[in-house]
Amino acid sequence: MQLSDRVTGGVLVVLGGLAAWSGSRLPAVPGQDVGPAAFPMLIGSGLVICGALIALGIGRSFEVPEGEMPEDAPATASRFHGLRVLIPPALLLFYMLASEPLGFLLTAGIMVFVVAWALGASMRLAVPLALVAPVFVHLAFYKLLRVPLPDGVLPAPW
Amino acid sequence: MNEVIEAFRLVAAPDVVIAIVASAIYGLVVGSLPGLSATMATALLVPVTFWLSPIAAIATIITASAMAIFSGDIPGCLLRIPGTPASAAYTDEAYAMTRKGQAEMALGAGLWFSAIGGIVGTLSLVLMAPLLAEMALSFSTFEYFWLAFLGLMCATLVARSSPIKAIASMLLGLLVSCIGMENPAGTPRFTFGLTDLLGGIEPIPALVGVFAVSEVMRAMATAEPPKLPDRKFGSILAGQWMLTKKYQWPMWRGNLIGIIIGVLPGAGADMAAWVSYAMSKKFSKEPEKFGTGHPEGLVEAGASNNASLASGWVPSLLFGIPGDTITAIAIGVLYMKGLNPGPTLFTENARSMYALYLIFIIANIIMIPLGIVMIRIASKVLRAPRASIMPVILLLCAVGAYATGNNLFSVLLVGAFGILGFVMERNGYPVAALVLGIVMGTMVEQNFITSLIKSDGDVMPFFERPVSAVLAAMTIGALLWPLGVWIWNRTGGRRLPA
Numbered sequence: 001m002q003l004s005d006r007v008t009g010g011v012l013v014v015l016g017g018l019a020a021w022s023g024s025r026l027p028a029v030p031g032q033d034v035g036p037a038a039f040p041m042l043i044g045s046g047l048v049i050c051g052a053l054i055a056l057g058i059g060r061s062f063e064v065p066e067g068e069m070p071e072d073a074p075a076t077a078s079r080f081h082g083l084r085v086l087i088p089p090a091l092l093l094f095y096m097l098a099s100e101p102l103g104f105l106l107t108a109g110i111m112v113f114v115v116a117w118a119l120g121a122s123m124r125l126a127v128p129l130a131l132v133a134p135v136f137v138h139l140a141f142y143k144l145l146r147v148p149l150p151d152g153v154l155p156a157p158w
Numbered sequence: 159m160n161e162v163i164e165a166f167r168l169v170a171a172p173d174v175v176i177a178i179v180a181s182a183i184y185g186l187v188v189g190s191l192p193g194l195s196a197t198m199a200t201a202l203l204v205p206v207t208f209w210l211s212p213i214a215a216i217a218t219i220i221t222a223s224a225m226a227i228f229s230g231d232i233p234g235c236l237l238r239i240p241g242t243p244a245s246a247a248y249t250d251e252a253y254a255m256t257r258k259g260q261a262e263m264a265l266g267a268g269l270w271f272s273a274i275g276g277i278v279g280t281l282s283l284v285l286m287a288p289l290l291a292e293m294a295l296s297f298s299t300f301e302y303f304w305l306a307f308l309g310l311m312c313a314t315l316v317a318r319s320s321p322i323k324a325i326a327s328m329l330l331g332l333l334v335s336c337i338g339m340e341n342p343a344g345t346p347r348f349t350f351g352l353t354d355l356l357g358g359i360e361p362i363p364a365l366v367g368v369f370a371v372s373e374v375m376r377a378m379a380t381a382e383p384p385k386l387p388d389r390k391f392g393s394i395l396a397g398q399w400m401l402t403k404k405y406q407w408p409m410w411r412g413n414l415i416g417i418i419i420g421v422l423p424g425a426g427a428d429m430a431a432w433v434s435y436a437m438s439k440k441f442s443k444e445p446e447k448f449g450t451g452h453p454e455g456l457v458e459a460g461a462s463n464n465a466s467l468a469s470g471w472v473p474s475l476l477f478g479i480p481g482d483t484i485t486a487i488a489i490g491v492l493y494m495k496g497l498n499p500g501p502t503l504f505t506e507n508a509r510s511m512y513a514l515y516l517i518f519i520i521a522n523i524i525m526i527p528l529g530i531v532m533i534r535i536a537s538k539v540l541r542a543p544r545a546s547i548m549p550v551i552l553l554l555c556a557v558g559a560y561a562t563g564n565n566l567f568s569v570l571l572v573g574a575f576g577i578l579g580f581v582m583e584r585n586g587y588p589v590a591a592l593v594l595g596i597v598m599g600t601m602v603e604q605n606f607i608t609s610l611i612k613s614d615g616d617v618m619p620f621f622e623r624p625v626s627a628v629l630a631a632m633t634i635g636a637l638l639w640p641l642g643v644w645i646w647n648r649t650g651g652r653r654l655p656a
Contacts, residue, residue: 008585012326019333022348029343034610036343039603043332050326058322085375085580088552092371092573095556096566111556112549118378121545133550137557145209147561 009055016047087118103152104142108134165512169520174214178517181218182225182524186532187539189226191547192239192383193376196226196427197483198369202554204362204487205561212495213513219491220514221521223484224276227427227463228529231268232536235261239383244427244463247435254451262392263401267456269529270398271409275461276522278413279420279468284515286421287472287504293625294476294501299612300620302477303605304629306598309423309479311636313594319586321640327587331595332602334359340600342607354567361490361597363559363568365483367575368589370555374548375580382544388537394530405457408438412458416465423473424594426482427463434462468518475499475511479598483590486597 023040091111099107113130121129138156141147168174181203188199200223207215230242234249235256245252245268255264297305310332314324338358339346349355402409412434419430438458439448448455470481471488478499480486492499497510504511532539555576559568579589613619621627 003581003585005585008587012330015333016329019336019348023336026345026347032611033615034607036341036345036347038607038610039341040333040336040347043329043336046329047326047333050322050329053322054320054326082379084378086577087378088371088374089573089576091552092556092569092576096569099566108553108556112553115374115549115552116545119545119548120382121543125543125546129546129549133553137550137553141205141557141561145206145561147205147557148564149557149560 005057006055009051009053012051012054013048014051016044016049016051018044019047020044084118087114091115099152100150101152103154104138104149105134105156106152106154108137161509162512164509165516168213168509168513169217169516171211171213173211174217174517177210177214177217178221178520178524181222182521182528185222185225186229186528188222189229190232190241190532190536190539191542192233192237192241193373194547194551195242195369195373196223196230196244197365197487198373199223199226200484200487201362201365201369202551202558204491205558207491208494208561212497213510213517215491215495216488216497216514217517217521219484219488220517224272224464224467224518224521225525225528227467228269228272228525229532231272231460232265232533233383233540235264235268236536237384237540244431246428247431247463248456248459250449251435251452251455254449255453255456256451258451260451260453261389262394263397263453264451264456265391265533266394266396266398267401267453268460269526269533270395270402271412271457271460272464272529273522273525274402274409275413275416275464276468276525277519278461279417279465280515280518280522282417282421282465283468283471283518286469287475287511290472290476291501291504297477297501297625298623299605299609300623300626301629303602303609303620304626304633305423305473305477306479306602306605308629308633308636309473310591310594310598310602311424311633312422313424313591314588315425315636315639319588323585323587324591327582327589327591328595331592331597332599334364334592334596335599335603342604354565358600359571359596360562360568361486361593362562363571364575364596365487365593366555366559367572368579368593369483370551371572371576372579372583372589374552374555375576376583377544377548385541391534394533395526401453401457405454408442408454408458409461411437411441412461413465415458416462417469419462420466420469420481421472423477423479423481425466426470426484426590427466430466431459431463435459464522471514475503475514476501478601480594483593486594489597 020041023037023044026037029035091114095107095111109130112133113126116126116129138149142149185199188194189196200219203218203222207218226242227244230240230245231252232241234240234245235252238249238253240246240249252264310328314321314328337348337355339356340358341347346356415434415437416430419425419433435455438455439445442454470485473479473481474485474489478489480489489499497503497507555572556569559572560566562568582589609620621630
């Protein structure tokens with residue numbers, strides 16, 4: 001997801017503009033000069049300025065080139081490889097949608113298995129981990145911390 | 159005096175003792191795993207603190223963060239991969255020592271001077287906080303506005319990236335803090351008609367997303383770090399006393415710089431380590447040895463990052479302005495536990511404050527034996543494959559976010575902030591500035607708008623009170639600093655060291 005400064009700067013300009021514009025449309029407090037609109041408008045304009053400067057490449061000389069970790073091995077660099085980074089947020093979305101109907105244990109098991117598998121774990125590691133980790137997390141949060149984790153189709157036996 | 163005895167009693171309670179030991183082990187393990195930072199360790203602890211007593215809750219945060227900052231040195235020294243960003247400044251140096259066969263000396267220096275730094279930092283907190291509290295009692299919204307703004311500016315100044323990108327990140331954080339109806343007028347803003355957004359975006363899901371989920375995402379895209387070869391260590395602390403005597407002056411300078419950077423709102427342990435390492439090299443009698451496995455920089459920077467950790471609590475406790483991302487989390491916990499930050503905390507709740515100091519001292523003392531154990535078993539801990547740790551981290555992100563409000567929407571927020579953090583980091587936007595913007599946005603706006611209303615829209619009163627004038631000058635200086643450096647470089651001055 002390495003984007004050019006032009007793209008990220010442009011996004012910031014648009015975002016700042018939208019924030020300032022929609023901020024300016026907020027209702028004022030009767031009898032006051034400054035209301036809820038002032039702050040978003042200020043930030044929005046700041047973002048527009050910063051975004052424009054970034055897009056123009058000003059300030060790049062300050063950036064410290066980082067000793068980046070080696071990127072993925074070329075053997076696995078397929079077209080969809082870059083999309084793997086979206087697995088964790090996708091799984092969080094899955095958790096939000098599925099934990100109520102499926103229950104915590106099942107949802108968590110699937111999540112753990114998918115991440116382990118995507119990171120190249122063998123079945124001998126991924127399967128036991130997916131079976132054990134959710135149980136421990138459930139015990140800790142449900143029993144110790146009393147978080148109401150959903151039962152779903154597979155209620156925990158405790 | 160009674161208050162002090164009472165504080166001892168508070169800290170000796172069984173639940174607090176258990177909390178200290180458990181969070182010490184947790185902090186040591188998480189800090190030593192590359193990619194899992196001290197901030198992330200602290201953020202994932204928050205749901206646990208809900209169910210603890212106030213003192214135990216603070217104890218877990220203090221202990222876990224202190225341990226994690228030290229144990230970040232371990233993989234840095236042995237693998238050349240810093241365990242936490244605060245160790246990155248001297249990772250090359252420590253690794254060079256390991257290659258010279260001085261791994262014990264390097265790790266011992268990390269441990270010994272971390273503990274000293276932590277204790278000196280705590281003493282500074284003990285001395286400084288009550289003095290500043292006196293002063294803070296007379297602060298009005300003008301001073302609070304400038305303080306909060308200065309904190310945000312420091313956060314952008316210290317980021318090791320383009321200052322414009324850092325300011326943009328900070329503004330983005332402030333924009334996020336505008337969401338909801340938590341503003342002076344109580345008007346819903348940027349909620350897009352979603353009831354879940356009416357209450358605004360809590361800092362914890364944002365923090366967990368930015369620091370933990372984005373790390374799991376990064377693991378997906380990078381190769382697994384190399385495994386640590388099994389090795390036997392000699393005595394860890396042998397020779398540390400000699401180093402202490404030999405590098406006494408750099409050590410004190412490191413402590414002092416760490417304390418100053420910690421007190422500055424917004425600048426934390428990573429920056430303290432970078433500045434101290436650079437200082438050490440600049441003032442050393444033998445700068446040519448730096449980078450070849452020379453302990454001097456390790457001594458100074460190792461003391462510095464732990465000292466900043468304690469003094470970072472000064473602005474947090476006094477003004478509710480976080481000294482770094484870790485205290486940003488701690489402030490949330492303080493509010494939750496009824497220990498609202500402010501100058502009156504020191505008069506009305508003195509024994510809790512004494513207890514807090516005690517916990518700091520205890521944490522830094524038990525760091526030495528526990529740290530030695532950790533160094534000895536490090537090769538076994540670091541052998542755990544990433545594929546077994548990251549899935550559990552992601553699961554904890556989901557459950558932890560859910561637990562903060564028993565609300566599934568936060569799980570979605572965590573994912574969204576994960577993506578945001580990942581994209582920002584990849585493109586050189588510092589995420590710490592974003593987080594501080596989110597945490598401090600409401601406070602900045604509240605004080606800004608109240609001040610403007612008080613002054614009838616006039617800007618002059620912002621500069622009229624003496625303290626606020628000084629703070630304003632510092633803030634504007636911080637704002638103009640990058641510009642000055644830029645002009646200096648342009649006009650043919652020599653390139654300033656970063």
